[in-house]
Amino acid sequence: MSCNPIRIAIVGAGPGGLTLARLLHVAGVKASLFEQESSAMERPQGGTLDLHAESGQLALARAGLTDGFRRIARYEDQGSRLYTSDGRLLLADDDMTGDRPEVDRTALRDLLLQSLPPDAVAWGRALLEVAPRDDGRYDLVFDNSREGPFDLVIGADGAWSRVRPLVSRYQPQYSGLTFIEFGIDAVDTRHPALSQLVGRGKMGAESTGRSLMVLRNGNAHLRGYAIFRVPVEWAERRFDVASPTAMRDALLGEFGGWAEALLDLIRASNDLFALRPIHALPVGHHWTNRAGITLLGDAAHLMSPFGGEGVNAAMLDAAELAEHLTGSSDWREAVRAYETEMFVRVAEPAGEAAEAAAIELSHISQELTLAHHRAYMQMRTAAGSNAAR
Ligand SMILES: Cc1cc2nc3c(=O)[nH]c(=O)nc-3n(C[C@H](O)[C@H](O)[C@H](O)COP(=O)(O)OP(=O)(O)OC[C@H]3O[C@@H](n4cnc5c(N)ncnc54)[C@H](O)[C@@H]3O)c2cc1C
Numbered sequence: 001m002s003c004n005p006i007r008i009a010i011v012g013a014g015p016g017g018l019t020l021a022r023l024l025h026v027a028g029v030k031a032s033l034f035e036q037e038s039s040a041m042e043r044p045q046g047g048t049l050d051l052h053a054e055s056g057q058l059a060l061a062r063a064g065l066t067d068g069f070r071r072i073a074r075y076e077d078q079g080s081r082l083y084t085s086d087g088r089l090l091l092a093d094d095d096m097t098g099d100r101p102e103v104d105r106t107a108l109r110d111l112l113l114q115s116l117p118p119d120a121v122a123w124g125r126a127l128l129e130v131a132p133r134d135d136g137r138y139d140l141v142f143d144n145s146r147e148g149p150f151d152l153v154i155g156a157d158g159a160w161s162r163v164r165p166l167v168s169r170y171q172p173q174y175s176g177l178t179f180i181e182f183g184i185d186a187v188d189t190r191h192p193a194l195s196q197l198v199g200r201g202k203m204g205a206e207s208t209g210r211s212l213m214v215l216r217n218g219n220a221h222l223r224g225y226a227i228f229r230v231p232v233e234w235a236e237r238r239f240d241v242a243s244p245t246a247m248r249d250a251l252l253g254e255f256g257g258w259a260e261a262l263l264d265l266i267r268a269s270n271d272l273f274a275l276r277p278i279h280a281l282p283v284g285h286h287w288t289n290r291a292g293i294t295l296l297g298d299a300a301h302l303m304s305p306f307g308g309e310g311v312n313a314a315m316l317d318a319a320e321l322a323e324h325l326t327g328s329s330d331w332r333e334a335v336r337a338y339e340t341e342m343f344v345r346v347a348e349p350a351g352e353a354a355e356a357a358a359i360e361l362s363h364i365s366q367e368l369t370l371a372h373h374r375a376y377m378q379m380r381t382a383a384g385s386n387a388a389r
Pocket of ligand 1: 013017036037049050127128157296297298309310311
């Protein structure tokens with residue numbers, strides 16, 4: 001970057017924003033990071049993520065955090081199981097030799113936060129809007145304050161980005177799928193049969209119009225999703241997350257006729273439920289470069305979670321943007337190059353995620369999921385035998 005330092009703001013301390021902050025910090029580039037949550041403890045960060053070697057793990061390696069990642073990664077939780085709704089096991093992949101280890105979101109956030117100076121994040125700063133100034137720079141407008149001027153504002157503020165409107169008119173669209181999230185605590189000791197059912201990794205089961213997906217998290221916790229193809233307001237009308245007993249009863253009603261062993265997952269759930277309508281930006285979402293504004297992660301390319309690529313793409317965006325910014329004497333050109341490459345790089349995973357969302361709960365989805373798993377298992381076997389040669 002030029003010897004005249006520019007003022008950089010990153011909005012959003014999710015995996016993307018924090019990875020970028022860490023990479024810039026390592027390179028000695030100053031950036032201000034603003035996050036709407038009041039502290040790192042405001043809320044649990046959610047479920048488990050698998051970080052891929054060529055993206056999420058690569059970003060952590062560039063950030064010098066591979067050792068720290070290995071300490072929190074769960075290589076032992078890479079399994080997959082598929083069941084029919086009457087409880088028949090269709091596929092069990094218990095191989096743990098893959099390179100897609102799971103990591104809990106909170107552990108990942110802690111790793112990144114601890115790699116930054118203690119005052120690196122300005123907590124409790126919910127961006128309302130980015131205000132362009134007459135001198136070509138930008139101010140950030142918060143509830144009670146205004147910060148700036150900044151030469152470069154990077155929107156890492158997720159699905160409903162407040163930075164995105166400066167470069168794009170698009171808003172995420174509802175995919176037609178709603179997830180109802182539930183959790184099961186201390187599964188190994190309190191519910192050993194469910195622990196066996198799910199195995200070490202994730203399990204799925206589906207029938208016409210609905211499916212169940214359950215993922216093993218750290219600390220013997222399971223996170224489940226009941227998935228429905230329904231109008232966007234359906235779940236809010238039908239379920240009251242503040243009444244756990246009613247939630248369980250309503251979900252059991254929705255899954256009537258399923259195997260008792262699968263229904264036990266709902267019966268064992270704790271009292272925390274969440275409704276998650278799944279939205280996505282159009283595949284190929286892009287914008288015309290605007291000096292001083294860019295986006296990364298979900299703010300740039302929100303996709304359905306089926307491909308398991310969202311966080312990986314966000315962290316790779318951060319790594320690539322940092323590399324361009326620190327390796328170029330022209331920061332405007334660096335941002336332009338990052339965007340041009342990112343639009344191309346992300347189109348394929350976004351397309352795959354959109355296709356997966358489109359076929360979810362269709363008449364062929366179980367068949368395609370099975371084929372997808374078998375192809376992955378074959379690819380892993382082929383990679384293993386090549387490595388052994
Ligand atoms: C149910 C579900 C399951 C998923 N499972 C997976 C998975 O298994 N694998 C995977 O790769 N991806 C998964 N994803 C997607 C993944 O969560 C995202 O792609 C990833 O978190 C994107 O990271 P990010 O940093 O771009 O955005 P986010 O993680 O959304 O972080 C954005 C940050 O910005 C902050 N922020 C938002 N607005 C403002 C504002 N106005 N001012 C200041 N701060 C703001 C937020 O508080 C947050 O900290 C899943 C998503 C969902 C909904």
